[in-house]
Each structure stands twice: as structure tokens, then as C-alpha cells.
Amino acid sequence: MPDFILDVQGLETTFKTPDGTVHAVNGVSFGLKEGETLGVVGESGCGKSVTMLSVLGLIPNPPGKVIAGKAVFSGQDLLKMSNEEIRHVRGGQISMIFQDPMTSLNPVLTIGRQLEEPLMLHIGMTKKQASERAAELLSMVGIPNAKDRLGDYPHQYSGGMRQRVMIAMALSCSPQILIADEPTTALDVTIQAQITDLVKRLRSELGMAVIWITHDLGVVAGLADRVLVMYGGLIIEEAPVKDLYANPSHPYTIGLLGSLPRVDAKVHSKLYSIDGLPPVLYQKPNACPFAPRCKWAIDRCWNENPVLEPVSPEHRVACWVDTKTGRPRS
Amino acid sequence: MSTTDNNNNNNEVLLKVEDLMMHFPIYRGVFQRQVGAVRAVDGVTFDIHRGETLGLVGESGCGKSTTGRTILQLYRPTAGAVHFEGTDLVNLKGEELRKMRRKMQMIFQDPYASLNPRMTVADIVGEPLMVHNVGTGKEIVERVQHLLELVNLNPSFASRYPHEFSGGQRQRIGVARALALQPSFIICDEPISALDVSIQAQVVNLLEELQEQFNLTYLFIAHDLSMVRHISDRVVVMYLGVFVELADRETLYSNPLHPYTQALLSAVPVPDPVADAKRQRTILTGDVPSPANPPSGCRFRTRCPIAEARCAESRPEFREIKPGHFVACFFAERFL
Numbered sequence: 001m002p003d004f005i006l007d008v009q010g011l012e013t014t015f016k017t018p019d020g021t022v023h024a025v026n027g028v029s030f031g032l033k034e035g036e037t038l039g040v041v042g043e044s045g046c047g048k049s050v051t052m053l054s055v056l057g058l059i060p061n062p063p064g065k066v067i068a069g070k071a072v073f074s075g076q077d078l079l080k081m082s083n084e085e086i087r088h089v090r091g092g093q094i095s096m097i098f099q100d101p102m103t104s105l106n107p108v109l110t111i112g113r114q115l116e117e118p119l120m121l122h123i124g125m126t127k128k129q130a131s132e133r134a135a136e137l138l139s140m141v142g143i144p145n146a147k148d149r150l151g152d153y154p155h156q157y158s159g160g161m162r163q164r165v166m167i168a169m170a171l172s173c174s175p176q177i178l179i180a181d182e183p184t185t186a187l188d189v190t191i192q193a194q195i196t197d198l199v200k201r202l203r204s205e206l207g208m209a210v211i212w213i214t215h216d217l218g219v220v221a222g223l224a225d226r227v228l229v230m231y232g233g234l235i236i237e238e239a240p241v242k243d244l245y246a247n248p249s250h251p252y253t254i255g256l257l258g259s260l261p262r263v264d265a266k267v268h269s270k271l272y273s274i275d276g277l278p279p280v281l282y283q284k285p286n287a288c289p290f291a292p293r294c295k296w297a298i299d300r301c302w303n304e305n306p307v308l309e310p311v312s313p314e315h316r317v318a319c320w321v322d323t324k325t326g327r328p329r330s
Numbered sequence: 331m332s333t334t335d336n337n338n339n340n341n342e343v344l345l346k347v348e349d350l351m352m353h354f355p356i357y358r359g360v361f362q363r364q365v366g367a368v369r370a371v372d373g374v375t376f377d378i379h380r381g382e383t384l385g386l387v388g389e390s391g392c393g394k395s396t397t398g399r400t401i402l403q404l405y406r407p408t409a410g411a412v413h414f415e416g417t418d419l420v421n422l423k424g425e426e427l428r429k430m431r432r433k434m435q436m437i438f439q440d441p442y443a444s445l446n447p448r449m450t451v452a453d454i455v456g457e458p459l460m461v462h463n464v465g466t467g468k469e470i471v472e473r474v475q476h477l478l479e480l481v482n483l484n485p486s487f488a489s490r491y492p493h494e495f496s497g498g499q500r501q502r503i504g505v506a507r508a509l510a511l512q513p514s515f516i517i518c519d520e521p522i523s524a525l526d527v528s529i530q531a532q533v534v535n536l537l538e539e540l541q542e543q544f545n546l547t548y549l550f551i552a553h554d555l556s557m558v559r560h561i562s563d564r565v566v567v568m569y570l571g572v573f574v575e576l577a578d579r580e581t582l583y584s585n586p587l588h589p590y591t592q593a594l595l596s597a598v599p600v601p602d603p604v605a606d607a608k609r610q611r612t613i614l615t616g617d618v619p620s621p622a623n624p625p626s627g628c629r630f631r632t633r634c635p636i637a638e639a640r641c642a643e644s645r646p647e648f649r650e651i652k653p654g655h656f657v658a659c660f661f662a663e664r665f666l
Binding site for chain 1: 390496498527529530531532560593594595599600601613
């Protein structure tokens with residue numbers, strides 16, 4: 001088994017709602033290698049964000065609850081830590097950036113103050129050191145006149161600049177892992193390109209591992225080393241990035257790639273569309289959650305939930321059918 | 331200047347927009363004096379032919395939605411003319427304008443906000459028919475059933491409320507409402523950007539089928555360049571209130587002449603790691619300037635990789651550099 005800096009096993013998370021218990025994550029296992037970028041792809045409600053929030057102990061309880069699994073980070077299980085302990089990991093060794101740069105910053109505190117806070121809290125810098133480091137961080141993420149802009153408030157920054165501030169904040173304590181939850185979804189394409197470029201540059205400069213959560217298969221293609229595809233609270237396909245796009249093997253991945261028009265396409269063809277809707281799971285799935293939308297589905301899919309099985313050394317798929325041949329897997 | 335597409339055999343111009351401007355005044359101070367204006371749309375000229383889809387792309391705040399709304403006279407333009415089937419909409423008022431609106435409809439971006447949560451689907455889809463006094467009660471019920479079938483929704487859902495539907499289904503309700511009065515022209519204002527990837531394809535395929543069936547004309551507003559490429563016949567790129575490039579789809583995507591179009595296309599991620607690694611990327615620096623105080627001369631010059639002194643002095647004309655290919659750049663010939 002390769003050395004994982006973060007090793008998640010059998011994670012399950014549920015939410016209590018007025019309509020019943022929703023099983024958001026249903027046994028997710030994955031490992032993150034040192035320095036790699038892991039893309040996590042899926043549609044809204046597939047459990048991709050909840051997985052990462054569970055690992056960091058950020059699921060509000062109630063209504064949410066992590067009911068099973070472990071997440072081992074430098075020899076310790078994050079899920080067993082007390083609030084106090086995990087707070088030291090969060091923002092220190094593992095940090096996270098969120099989708100909406102407009103709401104993730106406190107509007108009544110200056111950018112400088114918000115950047116200095118984790119530095120003083122986690123590293124124990126003095127106010128003066130923290131302020132200098134904050135200016136360095138801002139210029140590292142490409143904000144001009146960083147020193148002068150520390151006294152500005154978030155509303156004086158544009159969306160792209162705010163996301164840069166979020167990144168600067170996340171990187172301030174030199175984390176080993178950066179978890180980015182749809183960090184470019186709220187941004188325009190030209191700004192998105194700036195941000196992904198920035199993350200690529202910082203990743204190689206700082207040697208950290210990145211988990212990049214997104215619904216955009218295009219962004220992941222240019223950024224990730226390895227990709228997890230999630231559906232119905234499960235990982236349904238896992239592969240190195242080139243392998244995934246060249247040989248998608250799960251019917252959902254195939255459908256998702258087929259439903260994307262490409263800006264560099266040569267011919268105009270009708271888009272492949274996956275009929276139906278993503279499921280809301282009020283029970284832990286005991287059949288394949290994709291079966292109702294799947295054109296390959298066989299009897300077994302309705303009775304037994306497939307587990308991740310390797311199709312090549314690093315490529316694993318959870319499907320009872322071999323989509324290459326259309327025959328059931330043995 | 332006319333933006334007629336010579337390659338298009340169907341040359342009937344459905345909509346002709348001339349030098350359209352929409353400035354929103356900014357008021358300040360005790361006396362609420364006007365101190366400036368947000369120049370959301372600042373002089374755009376184009377034609378749309380019957381049966382075609384014109385894609386309108388640009389980043390947020392560039393004025394693409396305002397352009398759409400101003401065409402429908404939901405905002406009254408500051409200047410310019412909008413001719414729809416030969417009638418000038420800008421000077422129409424009251425009843426006459428209301429009659430014209432039957433032929434022009436809109437599909438909105440947010441399927442959660444654009445449907446009244448207290449109305450049933452039947453009421454929502456039937457409301458345009460009632461407002462325009464089309465048919466008796468019974469006829470309206472039948473028509474609503476038919477419309478729901480058209481957009482692949484079960485007609486028995488008519489008595490349900492919007493919250494019982496998913497995003498994709500709600501967008502279908504929005505499409506059914508837009509089709510109720512049998513319009514010839516529909517403005518689709520980011521109709522799929524709030525939907526999940528697998529649902530986007532469903533809605534786009536539906537829009538294409540309906541276009542074929544009813545010979546609809548679309549103005550398709552979006553920021554997703556790959557989807558615009560998929561659905562449009564011609565594409566126009568907008569930046570800070572002005573058009574920077576207009577061409578048929580193939581030309582625009584294969585040989586963009588404006589530096590902004592080039593940068594925009596290169597910034598779009600491609601879902602293919604091998605192709606993505608080979609592409610040349612132009613990464614623009616900085617952000618879009620404020621439309622309340624746009625740069626002098628060429629609007630794009632502050633972020634343009636090839637800007638020269640001349641660009642600050644005068645505004646480049648939106649000129650036809652090749653038949654059907656319009657560009658607003660002094661140096662467009664360099665890329666021919």
C-alpha cells in the first residue's frame with residue numbers, strides 16, 4: 001500500500017431532515033498521496049463536499065452525523081479528535097477554501113486582520129510579524145500593492161481577488177493539504193484561469209497536496225493527477241486523470257463526459273443526455289444508485305450495490321457491467 | 331452598417347438592433363442629482379435571422395442580460411432602435427407593445443426564482459394565455475396539457491407547485507410558459523447555468539428540438555463558451571457594454587480575431603487532459619473595469635496583451651473584416 005498522508009476508510013455521514021434521514025455519504029474510502037492533486041467530481045448532492053467536511057469535522061451536528069469510518073492523518077484519526085484538537089489541524093496542517101468568496105470573508109473586518117488571525121492563532125506570531133507575513137502572502141497570490149491593501153475591507157476587492165485572499169489565508173500556515181471546494185464556480189472563465197494557474201504554481205512551490213472538489217470535468221482535466229467520480233454518496237470510479245478521460249468505464253462517467261460540449265470540438269452532434277435525476281437517498285443504497293438512469297443496468301444492479309474493483313492497476317470502477325463489452329463482470 | 335450574414339440562405343431579418351444603448355443613471359447627494367451613468371450597453375448593432383440561434387457570450391457584468399432585456403423593452407433604451415418584424419419597438423407603448431410581446435418571450439436563468447411558488451404549474455404556464463385573452467378556460471387547460479407534453483413533463487403534474495420539481499423540471503416549466511403564446515423569438519438568458527451537468531444536456535436538447543419543430547429564433551445568452559458553441563449558428567462576444575467580435579460559429583471558434591475572444595477561448599477548460607496540456611493559454615491579468623467609468627478608447631485596452639497608445643485615444647469601430655465577420659480591434663488583420 002502506498003504511503004497516504006490522508007487515508008479515509010468507510011466514511012458514512014447522514015443528515016436528519018423533516019422528511020427522514022438522508023444518507024449523504026455511504027462508505028467512501030480513498031487515499032491522498034503526498035504532493036498530488038486529487039480531483040473529486042460529481043453533481044450537486046452527490047456527497048463530494050460532505051465527504052471533505054466530514055473529514056475536517058465541519059458537519060454541523062445535529063442535523064448531520066458521521067456514523068462510521070476513519071480518516072487517518074499523520075497517524076491520528078481525525079474523526080476521533082476532540083473539537084479542540086481538530087481545530088489545531090484545521091487551518092494549520094489541513095486548510096480549506098470554499099466556493100463563494102463573497103460570503104466566506106467577514107465583511108466588517110479588514111483583509112489584513114483576517115489574514116493575521118490564523119498566523120497568530122496557529123503559529124503564535126506577534127501582531128507585527130503576522131502583518132508582514134500577511135503582506136507577503138497577498139503578494140504571493142498576485143495582489144498588487146499588497147501592503148497598502150491590507151487595510152481594505154472585502155467589499156473593496158473583486159470576486160477574483162477575494163478568492164485569492166481566501167487562498168492566501170488557507171496557505172498562511174503552510175498546510176500539507178489544501179482542500180478546495182468548488183473554488184472557481186462563482187468566477188468568470190478568465191478569472192477561473194487565473195485562479196487555477198495560481199494554485200498550480202503554489203502547489204509546486206510549496207509541495208502540498210490538493211483536493212479539488214468540482215462539478216466541472218474541464219477544470220479537473222487540466223489540474224488533477226488523479227480523479228474520483230462520486231454519485232449517490234459513493235465513489236463510483238477512480239483513475240489517473242488521463243486514464244479517466246481516455247477510458248471512462250462507469251456508465252455515469254461516460255454519460256457525464258458525453259453530455260459536455262467541447263470548445264475545441266470539430267463536429268456538431270447532439271449532446272448525450274442522461275435521463276432522470278440524481279437520487280436523494282433516504283436509505284443506505286442496497287442497489288446501485290445509478291441503476292434507474294443506466295442503460296446498461298442488469299438484474300444484479302437492482303439487488304446488489306457494486307464495489308470498487310480494479311479494471312487496470314490504478315483504475316477502479318464500481319459497476320456490475322463491463323461497459324466495454326456490455327457483458328456482466330465476472 | 332449591416333451585420334447581415336451572407337452565408338445564410340434564410341435571409342429574412344427577424345430582429346434588427348441599431349446602436350442600442352442602455353445607461354442606468356447614478357444619483358448622489360441630498361438632491362439626488364445625476365452624477366454619472368452605468369453604461370451597461372453602449373451602442374450595439376446586430377441582426378438576427380428567422381430560425382437562427384445567435385449566441386451572446388461575455389463575462390458577468392458585460393451587459394449581455396441587459397441587452398436581452400432592452401430588446402424586449404423590459405428596460406426602455408437610452409438610445410437606439412429595435413426593429414422586430416419591421417416594427418420599431420422603442421416607440422411602441424401600452425396595448426401595441428403588449429401585442430408585440432406575444433411574439434417575443436424570455437427564459438430566465440434561475441428556475442428557482444422565476445416561478446411563483448404560490449402558483450400551480452397550470453397557472454404558471456396558463457398565465458400568458460389569460461393575460462393575452464387567448465381562448466376560453468377549457469381551451470387554456472387543454473393548451474397547458476399540450477405544452478407540458480411538449481417539454482416532456484407529465485401533464486398530470488399540472489396541479490403541482492414549483493417546489494415539488496427539480497431544477498431541470500422547473501426550467502422545463504419555464505420553457506413551456508415561454509412557448510404558451512407561440513412566439514417566434516425567444517431570449518434564453520443563461521437558461522442552463524443553474525443546472526447540473528447531466529441536466530444541462532437535457533434542457534439544451536429540448537431547446538434544439540423545439541427550435542426545429544416551431545422554427546423558433548433564439549438569442550442564447552450564456553457565459554459557457556462550449557455550450558454556446560454547441561447551440562449557436564453565429565456567436566457574438568461582448569465586453570463591458572460593447573460588441574468586440576461577431577462571426578459564424580466555426581469562424582469565431584477556429585479563427586478568433588479579437589484579443590479578448592482569443593483569451594476567453596483559451597481560458598475555457600477542455601475536458602481532456604491530453605488536449606488541455608497542448609493548448610496555448612493566454613491568461614488575462616486584472617479584472618473587468620467598472621462600466622460606470624469605462625476606459626477611454628478601446629474598452630479592452632487595460633487588459634489587452636497587444637494594446638498600443640492608439641487604443642487609448644479612439645474607440646475601434648466594429649467593422650466587417652471578412653463577410654459576416656465583425657471585429658472591434660485596430661489590429662485584427664494581424665490574426666487573419
